[in-house]
Amino acid sequence: MRHRIVVKLFFLTSGLCLLILASIYVGQTILFENYYANNKMQQLSEAVDAFKRDYENLEDDEMERHELEQQFYQENNAWITVLDENGYIKGTSDFYVKLSGGVVLENDAEELVAEEDDINYMDHSFVIPIFYLAATYDDNEQLDVFEEKEDHWIDIHGIEKNGVFFPYKVVLSPGIYIYENKNPYYMLDGGLDDVSYWKNNVLAAKVAENAKENEEVTEKLIYGSIGDVQIPNNYNFLSATTLSNQLFLERIKEFQADLIFRETAAAVSETHESEYEENGISYRLLITEEKDVNGEPIYFFTMASLQPIDEAVGMMKEYYIYIIIAVFILILLAAFYYSKKIASPLLQINSIAKRIANLDFAERVPVRSKDEIGELSKNINFLSDALNNYIQALQRDIEKERQLENTRKKFIAGVSHELKTPLSIIKSCISILQDEVAVDKREHYFSAMNKEVNRMDRLIVDMLELAKFESGTYKMKMEAFFIDDLINNVYGQLSIKARSKRLTVDLQLQSVEVIANQHWIEQVVTNFLTNAIRHTPEAGRIMISAVEEKKRVKISIENEGTPIDPNQLEKIWDRFYQSENNQRSKEGTGLGLAISKNILKLHDAEYGVCNTEKGVRFYFYL
Structure with a gap:
């Protein structure tokens, strides 16, 4: 288990x-x-x-805008910036290269360079934004290379849409050169070691995929000399802003490329959410379109990292x-x-339950916890006690039945045995009377038969009473009475017999109230006193006393006469007992002391018999 x-x-x-x-x-x-x-x-x-x-x-103050973005980053651990309608970051319009002259090739320059109709020469200034060509917004990066590069030649690849030029590749010569080659993009092909090169890879890849299919977009290659370079004075400050994050810039570039080719224009009508993963880290983008004071669309571009x-x-x-x-x-x-x-208490309960099943109620379940197991233990103990009580009651009933059966057997055996003598006497008397032998003694024989009939009557009454007491089913009804009154009453009834033998009876009685069955205690006193009168010799003495001892009353009846053999003292309470030295009188039935014993037992009274210097004393306590 x-x-x-x-x-x-x-x-x-x-x-x-x-x-x-x-x-x-x-x-x-x-x-x-x-x-x-x-x-x-x-x-x-x-x-x-x-x-x-x-x-x-804000009042269009670039410093305050960057401070606001920085504050947003510190509070939310996320990058945010504002883009204009072309996807450029607000405030980056001051990053540009101004060309003083040059040529413009439309569509694919390598294929159309030989066709003079596709080459346009320009005399006016041409402004090229260069911010997105830098890899990061860092003061130590490529933008510093443009400083003091006036009159240097530069190749710029880009696309034009709705009059706005978007560069995605720039090649800057290391010195001042004169254009002598029909291919304006000769510097990379010539293998110059000191050529500076930038490229917006995101936009370049998008152009390679979609430029030819999109009629709104025109590819251009511009080749000319640098007339002026514009880099803001607060460029060093910008390196400390959220724009210094390269991943953030890459996502902005992707958004601009999608915006140019109309891939996100419809989606970003209100708020657009997207996610991507870079280097095992998840990022979430939140892009919201609004209108500025001039009614032009602007985009709030936010990126948050889920790295934590x-x-x-x-x-x-x-x-x-x-x-x-x-x-x-x-x-x-x-x-x-x-x-x-749990298991140990259950095992104890199981062990006790097995003992209960075998009718062994000696042990109890020792579990005393205040839970279901404790309740189960309590119920099993209660069941054990109840079964034990019921079984004991059943055993008592069985024992009573056994006693009744034994009593019936003893009654029948005793009656059969004790009735033989009087029946034999009656039978002999009847035979004598029938044979008319000793006719002159007819009255004597009739008197003898009457005496034996009376004796049989007393015998049957005593046997019935003894059987009733020995059955174990008789219940004594207790009452209060004075013991001295009872003894005086019994003595009054037997005084004639005592005087007929010239007996002296001494009474030492205290008036004490006792609780017992008055009728049966009277029967006990009668039996003891009758027995004393019967065994006291002529002119002998009988002492009757009732003395209070330690909240009990001792009643004793002592008579002069032959003492009882000490070995026979316990046997005199048996039915039909006869002493070897003292044969039972013909007046007795041999059941008086047996009846008295059972009456006193039903009272839970202490009783006994003992020899004295001059005779025998019977006593009991109430």
Whole structure:
């Protein structure tokens, strides 16, 4: 049983712990990650709304705008900036290269360079934005190369849409050169070692995929000399802003490329959410379109990293081996607890239940806990007591039935035995009377028969009373009475017999009230006194006393005469007992002392007989 219970509880605990562990694992690796991302986007959306309100209150101050973006990053751990209708970051319009002259080739320059009709020569200035050509917004990066590069020749590849030129590739010569080659893009082909080269890879890839299919977009290659370079004075400050993040700039470039080719124009009507992964880190983008004071579209571009939750989830996955070990230890401790606190009491209950099934009610369940097991133990103990009481009652009833059966047998045997003598005498007398032998003694024989009939009557009455007492079913009805009055009354009834033998009777009686059955105590006193009168010699003495001793009353009847053999003292209470030295009188039935014994037993009274210096004393206590 121990193994079955403990094993079941062990597997139940194991399954429960593993289920909880699996739930935690799923919750932390899947559900919690999604919950965190959704909650992050919700908070980010609210923060962007607040940023919009603050942005509208700015007075077109670039420094304040960058400070606002920096504050947003510090509070929300997310990057944000504002883009104009062309996808350029607000405030980057001051980053440009101004060409003083040159040539413009439309479409694919390598294929059309020989056709003079596709080459346009320009005498006017031409401004080229160069901010997105830099890899990062860092003061140590490529933009510094443009300083003091006036009159240097430059090749610029780009596209034009709706009159706006978007460069995506720039080649800057190391010195001042004169254009002598029909191919304006000769510097890269010539293999110059000191050529400076920039490229917007995002836009370049998009152009390579979609430029030929899109009629709104025209590819151009511009070749000319640098007339002026414009880099803002606060360029060093910008390196400390959120724009210094290269991934953020790359996402902005992708958005601009999609915007140019109309891939996101319809999608960004209100708010657009997207996600991507870079170097194993998840990012979320939130792009919202609004209108500026001039009614032109602007875009609030926000990027948030989910790296904290990714790192946490990754650490949890690595940490789960320790959690599993801890859970296994917990399961072992739980199994030990079950064995001690649950299985052990159940085993004790089972052991006691087996003993109860075998009718052994000696032991009780020792569990005293205040739970269901304690209640079960209490109920089993109650059941054990109830069964024990019922079985004992049944055994008592069986014993009573056995006693009744024995009493019936003894009654029949005794009556059969004791009636033989009087019946024999009566039969002899009848025979004599029938034969008319000794006719003159007819009265004598009739008197003898009458005496034997009376004796048989007394014998039957005494036998019935003795059978009633020995059956064990008789219940004494107790009452209060004075013992001295009872003894005086009995003596008054037997005084004639005492005087006929010239006996002296001394009475030493105290008036004490006792609780007993008055009728049967009177019968006991009568039997004792009759027995004393019968065995006291002529002119002898009888002493009757009733003395209070320690809240009890001792009643004793002592008579002069032949003492009883000490070996026979206990036997005189038996039915039909006859002493070897003292034959029973013909007046007695041999049942008086047996009846008295049973009456006193029903009273739970102490009784006895003893020899004295001059005779025998019978006594009992009430």
